[in-house]
Amino acid sequence: MATSPEETHVTISERIFARIQQEIVEGKMKPGSKISEPELARAYGISRGPLREAIGRLEACSLVVRKANVGARVVSLSSEQLLEIYHVREALEGMAARLAATAMSDEEIADLAGLLSGHRQQIEEAPGLGYFQKEGDLDFHYRIVQGSKNSRLIELLCNDLYHLVRLYRHQFGLVSRAQRALVEHEHIVAAIADRDGEMAELLMRHHIRATRANAVRRIAEQAAEVA
Amino acid sequence: MATSPEETHVTISERIFARIQQEIVEGKMKPGSKISEPELARAYGISRGPLREAIGRLEACSLVVRKANVGARVVSLSSEQLLEIYHVREALEGMAARLAATAMSDEEIADLAGLLSGHRQQIEEAPGLGYFQKEGDLDFHYRIVQGSKNSRLIELLCNDLYHLVRLYRHQFGLVSRAQRALVEHEHIVAAIADRDGEMAELLMRHHIRATRANAVRRIAEQAAEVA
DNA sequence: TGTCGGTATATTGTCGACAATTATCAGGAG
DNA sequence: CTCCTGATAATTGTCGACAATATACCGACA
Numbered sequence: 001m002a003t004s005p006e007e008t009h010v011t012i013s014e015r016i017f018a019r020i021q022q023e024i025v026e027g028k029m030k031p032g033s034k035i036s037e038p039e040l041a042r043a044y045g046i047s048r049g050p051l052r053e054a055i056g057r058l059e060a061c062s063l064v065v066r067k068a069n070v071g072a073r074v075v076s077l078s079s080e081q082l083l084e085i086y087h088v089r090e091a092l093e094g095m096a097a098r099l100a101a102t103a104m105s106d107e108e109i110a111d112l113a114g115l116l117s118g119h120r121q122q123i124e125e126a127p128g129l130g131y132f133q134k135e136g137d138l139d140f141h142y143r144i145v146q147g148s149k150n151s152r153l154i155e156l157l158c159n160d161l162y163h164l165v166r167l168y169r170h171q172f173g174l175v176s177r178a179q180r181a182l183v184e185h186e187h188i189v190a191a192i193a194d195r196d197g198e199m200a201e202l203l204m205r206h207h208i209r210a211t212r213a214n215a216v217r218r219i220a221e222q223a224a225e226v227a
Numbered sequence: 228m229a230t231s232p233e234e235t236h237v238t239i240s241e242r243i244f245a246r247i248q249q250e251i252v253e254g255k256m257k258p259g260s261k262i263s264e265p266e267l268a269r270a271y272g273i274s275r276g277p278l279r280e281a282i283g284r285l286e287a288c289s290l291v292v293r294k295a296n297v298g299a300r301v302v303s304l305s306s307e308q309l310l311e312i313y314h315v316r317e318a319l320e321g322m323a324a325r326l327a328a329t330a331m332s333d334e335e336i337a338d339l340a341g342l343l344s345g346h347r348q349q350i351e352e353a354p355g356l357g358y359f360q361k362e363g364d365l366d367f368h369y370r371i372v373q374g375s376k377n378s379r380l381i382e383l384l385c386n387d388l389y390h391l392v393r394l395y396r397h398q399f400g401l402v403s404r405a406q407r408a409l410v411e412h413e414h415i416v417a418a419i420a421d422r423d424g425e426m427a428e429l430l431m432r433h434h435i436r437a438t439r440a441n442a443v444r445r446i447a448e449q450a451a452e453v454a
Numbered sequence: 455t456g457t458c459g460g461t462a463t464a465t466t467g468t469c470g471a472c473a474a475t476t477a478t479c480a481g482g483a484g
Numbered sequence: 485c486t487c488c489t490g491a492t493a494a495t496t497g498t499c500g501a502c503a504a505t506a507t508a509c510c511g512a513c514a
Contacts, residue, residue, distance in 0.1 A: 013468090038495070049467080052280070056287075057287065069476060092315070152315050265464090273498085275466090275499085279467090280497095295466085296504080298465070
């Protein structure tokens with residue numbers, strides 16, 4: 001995934017939407033910062049019309065929040081909301097794994113296993129310097145979701161939630177348990193290869209709960225550091 | 228729920244959004260029908276600006292689909308997509324029930340039980356003529372979701388999915404198993420009252436799977452009738 | 455007669471300007 | 485010095501008009 005093949009979005013509003021979305025997710029637009037329509041319009045050399053449309057779509061993704069007659073700000077992110085998202089992910093991705101176990105083709109499963117073995121290689125060669133910072137982790141989850149073949153699940157997770165997750169990662173600096181996560185990923189793929197949807201869901205939910213627990217720990221540490 | 232207390236939406240775009248959403252969900256705008264911007268703008272006596280914004284939000288709810296330079300149509304709904312939604316609901320509402328079991332207050336649980344006993348009374352007095360057509364069913368699910376106290380869950384289900392569900396119900400004429408559904412509802416509330424989140428999730432998922440199976444059956448019947 | 459190409463129409467996308475609302479700040483009263 | 489008040493400025497919401505694209509229609513040609 002990462003930077004997609006730079007699809008030629010036909011309309012200005014789409015282009016500007018993708019661009020701002022990227023800037024928010026990558027942290028170039030700081031959380032909580034105001035989004036001034038005239039300013040951005042000048043900066044991008046466009047009119048306020050398409051820009052407003054783009055902001056509307058960003059609001060639908062929960063990447064910006066908007067108050068009538070006041071304006072839009074980049075979403076700023078309480079730790080509570082982050083933990084809420086993990087609950088949603090647990091439910092949704094658990095279901096995705098269950099469906100993927102019956103919907104994925106043998107080739108797709110093989111590809112997925114290949115991705116993980118690549119990950120393992122990377123980790124063993126450069127331990128610590130996890131590729132997980134490079135969001136290879138999300139690559140895995142992304143593929144599972146795609147494998148569910150459930151278009152609504154795909155849309156919810158890939159178009160909305162994962163962008164939020166990436167944003168939160170940048171903000172909270174959540175680098176997560178590379179080795180352990182990889183092992184859990186491998187178990188999930190094994191269950192899918194066995195066509196065991198029940199097991200795949202259980203393992204995925206366990207995995208996300210563990211990730212959530214890790215986030216809770218990190219957040220508590222950060223709170224302690226401040227104090 | 229039903230028709231809300233006619234909140235005074237401050238902005239035209241919000242008002243028009245709520246209005247069109249309602250018309251789509253209630254079937255006054257037929258699925259698949261084209262949404263002509265100039266026409267609607269004249270009909271509502273507004274400009275195309277706010278209307279376009281409203282259409283954008285409707286697209287985010289999946290109530291309309293839009294193609295660039297072509298226009299927007301009211302979403303038309305394959306049975307496959309309907310079944311996909313049930314999978315999403317199973318995952319999300321299962322989690323909601325689990326969370327509600329620990330997050331709901333005793334009063335809220337009592338209120339919920341009261342709602343159900345009212346439902347039971349209605350059913351016994353007028354069997355067959357289910358209040359379920361009147362969407363009392365969604366009232367129950369609505370409250371469970373609210374009870375989860377997870378704002379993202381609430382937003383996903385109450386602002387997006389439930390509108391789609393109502394729309395699909397109108398289109399497919401899915402009137403579902405009043406008595407059996409009520410019993411399942413009661414079991415779910417019992418589990419929540421016991422503060423047994425695990426059980427509440429299992430029961431909710433079972434309930435939605437049963438509803439889905441019912442939908443599958445009805446769709447098959449309709450297909451048979453046509454042939 | 456059926457298909458292809460071109461023109462005409464209508465619709466969507468975009469723009470700049472105006473109106474309405476809110477935030478800012480200066481000034482004065484307590 | 486603080487707090488309230490009122491005018492000012494800036495931003496958002498809305499509008500109508502223009503440009504770009506797609507659809508529909510019609511005639512010419514195979």
